[in-house]
Amino acid sequence: MKRIQLLLLASAILVAGGTLLLRRAAAAGDEVDIIVNKANPIDDLSLADAKKVFMGDKSTWPSGKRVTILMLAQGLPERAVVLREIYKMPEDQFGQYFVQAAFAGKVAAPPKDIASAAQMKQAVAANPGAIGFVKKEDVDDTVKAVLKLQ
Secondary structure (H helix, E strand, C coil): CHHHHHHHHHHHHHHHHHHHHHHHHHHHHCCEEEEEECCCCCCCCCHHHHHHHHHCCCCECCCCCECEEEEECCCCHHHHHHHHHHHCCCHHHHHHHHHHHHHCCCCCCCCEEECCHHHHHHHHHHCCCEEEEEEHHHCCCCEEEEEEEC
């Protein structure tokens, strides 16, 4: 009986690990585009400038509009790409960073979590200062892609 339980536990661990690896592989292979409002004068954003914006080091756009940082919800592969490529930190450090940054007065508020790509595009399209991200195939003419991440 114990042997069966151990085999079931080992199988569950292998399945969970395999799922995690597939998720990471999908996140690593999919292009994620950083998007802004179409009225934003920025047409191209370097990785270094994107990092300044997303980290809260740059709080206004050249137009004077206040930057509003939007993040897709935890667990979505696009978020993992942004955490890896822009923030260079795992999820738990990301949360800690914004708590400390808000306490120090570096940012007014942490990024707002958005549940889906459709909601992300709506939020960016409705806010001239917004910046967010979606998969390449989710970009349409309601927003402007300014940086591509892999």
